[in-house]
Amino acid sequence: MHIDYPFIWTAFKFLLAAVPLTLLMTILPILFGFIIALLVTYIRLYKIKVLAAAAGAYVSFFRSTPAILHVMLIYLGIPVLIIKFGHIFGIGFNANKIPVFIFVIAALSLTAGAYLSEAVRSGILAVDTGEAEAGYAIGLTHSQVIRRIVLPQALFYALPNFVNLFGGFFHTTSIASIVAVPEITGKAIIAASNNYEFLEAYIAAAIIYWGITILFEWLAHLTDQKLSQLKGGIT
Amino acid sequence: MITIHNVHKAFGRHQVLKGIHLTVQKGEVVTILGPSGSGKTTLLRCINYLERPDEGQVEFGGKTIDYKHPSKKDILFLRRHTAMVFQQYNLFSHKNVLGNVTEGLTVARKIPKREAEEIAMAQLERVGLADKAGHYPNQLSGGQKQRVGIARALAINPDVILFDEPTAALDPELVGEVLEVLLEIAETGVTMIVVTHEMEFARRVSDHVIFMDQGIIVEEGSPHQIFHQSREERTKKFLHRVSPAYLYQQV
Numbered sequence: 123m124h125i126d127y128p129f130i131w132t133a134f135k136f137l138l139a140a141v142p143l144t145l146l147m148t149i150l151p152i153l154f155g156f157i158i159a160l161l162v163t164y165i166r167l168y169k170i171k172v173l174a175a176a177a178g179a180y181v182s183f184f185r186s187t188p189a190i191l192h193v194m195l196i197y198l199g200i201p202v203l204i205i206k207f208g209h210i211f212g213i214g215f216n217a218n219k220i221p222v223f224i225f226v227i228a229a230l231s232l233t234a235g236a237y238l239s240e241a242v243r244s245g246i247l248a249v250d251t252g253e254a255e256a257g258y259a260i261g262l263t264h265s266q267v268i269r270r271i272v273l274p275q276a277l278f279y280a281l282p283n284f285v286n287l288f289g290g291f292f293h294t295t296s297i298a299s300i301v302a303v304p305e306i307t308g309k310a311i312i313a314a315s316n317n318y319e320f321l322e323a324y325i326a327a328a329i330i331y332w333g334i335t336i337l338f339e340w341l342a343h344l345t346d347q348k349l350s351q352l353k354g355g356i357t
Numbered sequence: 358m359i360t361i362h363n364v365h366k367a368f369g370r371h372q373v374l375k376g377i378h379l380t381v382q383k384g385e386v387v388t389i390l391g392p393s394g395s396g397k398t399t400l401l402r403c404i405n406y407l408e409r410p411d412e413g414q415v416e417f418g419g420k421t422i423d424y425k426h427p428s429k430k431d432i433l434f435l436r437r438h439t440a441m442v443f444q445q446y447n448l449f450s451h452k453n454v455l456g457n458v459t460e461g462l463t464v465a466r467k468i469p470k471r472e473a474e475e476i477a478m479a480q481l482e483r484v485g486l487a488d489k490a491g492h493y494p495n496q497l498s499g500g501q502k503q504r505v506g507i508a509r510a511l512a513i514n515p516d517v518i519l520f521d522e523p524t525a526a527l528d529p530e531l532v533g534e535v536l537e538v539l540l541e542i543a544e545t546g547v548t549m550i551v552v553t554h555e556m557e558f559a560r561r562v563s564d565h566v567i568f569m570d571q572g573i574i575v576e577e578g579s580p581h582q583i584f585h586q587s588r589e590e591r592t593k594k595f596l597h598r599v600s601p602a603y604l605y606q607q608v
Contacts, residue, residue, distance in 0.1 A: 252447035255407055260461030260513060261437035263429075270464060275451050 126322050133313045133326035137306055141330065143223070144305040147295045150227050152288055155234025162239040163246070167268055177239075184236035189229070190297045196229035197222070197301050226298040230291065237287050245280030246272060281349060285342040289335060296331075306330055358382055359517055359548075364403055364413035364424065366396075373399045374410070375572040381517060381565075384546040388559040390583075391569035392595055397552040400569070401519045404550070405439045406432050418516060437465060440510035444522040446502040448494040454481065454505050455490040461513045480508040484538050500531030504538055511542065518542075520551040524558075556599055560584050568592045 162177045184192065201218070249272050257267040299308035306327050314323035359381045366374040373396045381387050389397045402408040403424070404415065410424040418438055422431045440461075448457050458477035462468040468476070481487045484504040494502055503523060510518045523539065524532045536558060543549060543562045553559060559566055559580065566583040568576045568591075576589045587593050597603050 250447070250450070252443060252445050253449055256441070256443060256447035256449065256509075257460075258407060259405055259436060259439075259441040259443075260509065261433060261465035262461075263433065266464055270460070271449055278451065 126319055129317065129319045129322040130326050130329075133310070133319070133323045134329060136313050137309050137323075137326055137330055140304055140306045140309040141334070143303075144292070144295050147223065147227060147230065147298060147303075147305055148288065148292045151230035151234045152238075152284075152291060154227070154231035155236075155238045156284075158231065158235030159238035159242050162235065163242045163273075164268075166243070167246075167272075168264075180232075181236045181239050184233050185240065189233045189294050190300065192229040192233050193226055193297055193301060196232070197225040200225060200228070222301050223298065223303045226295075226301065226303055230294065233294070234287065234291060238284065241280045241283035241287065242276055244283070245276035245278070248279040249275045278349075282342075282346060285345060289338055289342070292335065292338070293331065358417075359404075360416040361404065362414045362416070364400065365411045366399055366403055366408060367411055373572055374403065377413075377572075377574060379567070379574070381548060381550060383516075383548055385564045386543045386549045386551065386562050387565045387567060388551045388553055388563040389567045389569060390553070390556075390559060390595070391575075394571075395569040396572045397569050398521055401441075401521050401550065401552050404519055405436050405441055407441070437513070438516045439519060440513055440515040440517075441519045441521065442503070442506045442510050442523050444525050446494070446499070446506045446526075448502055448505055448509075450494050453491055453493050454486065454497070457494070457505055458509045458512045461509065466513065477508070477512050480512045481505075483511065483541070484508045485534075498531060499527045500534045503527065503535045507535075507538055507542070511547070517548040517550060520549060520553070522552050522554065524553070524555055554599070556584075556596075568595065570595070 162181060165173045165177045201220075253271055253275075254267050257271040262270065295305050296307035298305050299311055302308060304312065310323045310327035313326075314320040317323070361377065361379045364374050364377040365372075377396075377400055379387075379400075389400065391397050399408055403410045403413070406424075406427065413424040415422050415424060415435065417435070420431075420434065422435060427435075449460065452460065455474065455477055458480060459470070459473040462473035462476060463470055478487055478490065481490055484507055486501060486504055486508065489497065489501065489505075494505070497505065507523070520539070524535050527535060532555075536555065539549075539551075539558065540562060551558075551563075561580075563580050566578065566580050567574055568583060568587075568589070570591050576583065576587060576592045583592065584596065587596065
C-alpha cells in the first residue's frame with residue numbers, strides 16, 4: 123500500500139489547530155471533577171446518610187461503565203430532560219442550541235469526578251490516623267481535623283494519581299469524536315474522509331497524542347521527584 | 358483536680374475497663390503500671406474521649422460530664438483542658454515544628470498568631486528544640502519528635518497532660534533526653550497522668566502509682582507502698598517480672 127508522506131505533514135498542521143480544544147476538554151472535566159470529588163469526599167467523611175448512599179452509587183456507576191457511554195447518555199438524555207421540564211414549567215428552551223462539546227465536558231466531568239473521588243479516598247487512607255487523633259486531642263473540631271490535618275495530606279498523597287488520571291483523560295477526549303466534536307481525533311476523521319487519506323490522517327493524530335503525552339509524562343516525573351523529596355525516603 | 362467515676366469500656370464482647378475510679382490532684386504526677394492488655398492506654402484515651410466509654414463520669418474544672426452522653430461542647434471542653442502525648446508522637450507531618458505547636462493555640466483556642474508563636478517558642482526552648490522550629494517531623498530523631506510532642510502539649514497550658522507510654526517507641530539511647538524533659542516538667546507542677554513501662558521513672562517521680570490488671574485497679578498508693586510494700590499478689594508478680602533480676606535469671 124502506498125503511503126502519502128507529505129499528507130501526514132499536511133494533516134499534522136491541520137490537526138494542531140485542534141490541540142487547544144482537546145486540552146480544554148481535558149482540563150475542564152478534571153477541574154469540575156475535582157470539585158465533585160471534594161463534595162463526594164465531604165459527604166463520605168461526614169457520613170451524611172442519604173447523600174452518602176447516592177455518592178456511593180454515583181462513584182460505582184461511573185467507574186463501572188465506559189466513558190463513551192457517559193457521553194452518549196448525557197448527550198442524548200439531557201435534551202430529553204430539558205424538553206420535559208421545559209414543558210412542565212412552560213419555558214420554551216431549545217436544547218439544540220447548546221454546543222455539543224458542553225455535553226461532552228459535562229459527561230467527562232462526571233466520569234472524572236468518580237475516578238478522582240477514589241483517588242482522594244485512597245489518599246485519605248494513607249493519612250496516619252494518629253495525626254487525626256492528635257488533632258482531636260488538642261481540641262480541634264471534626265471539621266477542623268478534616269480541613270487542616272486530613273485533607274491537605276490526603277490531596278498530597280493523591281497527587282500522583284491525579285497526574286495519571288490527567289494523562290488518561292487526555293486520551294479519553296477522543297471519544298468526543300463520535301458526537302462530531304472537532305478535537306484531535308474528530309478533526310482527523312474529517313481530514314481523512316475529505317481527502318480519502320485515512321491512514322495518513324490517523325498517523326498524524328497519533329504523533330500529536332504521543333508528543334503531548336511524552337511532554338506530560340516528563341512533567342509528571344518532575345512532580346514525582348519533587349514529592350519524594352518532600353516525603354523523604356526512597357519511595 | 359480531675360476525678361473519674363466508674364469508667365466502663367468494652368471492645369465488642371471484651372471488657373477492657375470494668376469500673377475505674379481515679380482522682381488526680383492539681384500538680385500531682387500519677388503513673389499507671391500494668392501488664393500489656395490491662396487497659397492502661399484505653400483508660401487514658403477514655404479520659405479525653407479518644408475512646409468512647411460505655412459508662413462513667415468525669416468531674417473536672419467545675420463541671421461533671423457524663424461519658425455516656427456527652428454533648429459536642431462537653432467533648433471539646435474536655436479536650437481543650439487536657440493534652441496528650443502519644444507513644445508514636447503523632448506529629449502533624451505536613452506542618453513544621455512551630456506549626457505543630459501553634460496549631461492548638463491558633464485554631465482551637467483562637468489565640469492570635471504572633472502570641473501563639475511566642476508561647477510555642479518558649480515551650481520549644483523548654484524542651485531544648487528552639488533551633489528546630491523550622492524543621493519538619495521527618496527531619497527529626499524519635500527523641501526530638503517526642504520532645505516536640507511534649508512542647509505541643511505544654512503550649513496549650515492544660516489542666517492535665519496524658520502521657521501514653523511516651524518513651525516506649527524510642528531507641529534506648531534516646532530515652533534519656535525525653536525522660537529528662539519529663540522530670541523537668543514534673544517538678545514544675547504540671548499535672549500528669551503517665552502510662553509507662555519505665556519503672557525507675559514511676560518510682561522516682563510519681564506522687565501516686567496505680568497498678569492495673571484485667572480492666573481494674575488492683576492496687577494504688579505511693580511509689581514506696583507499691584514498689585516495696587505491695588499487698589497484692591498480682592502487683593508483686595508483675596514487678597518481679599519486669600525486674601532485671603528476673604529478666605536475666607536464665608541468661
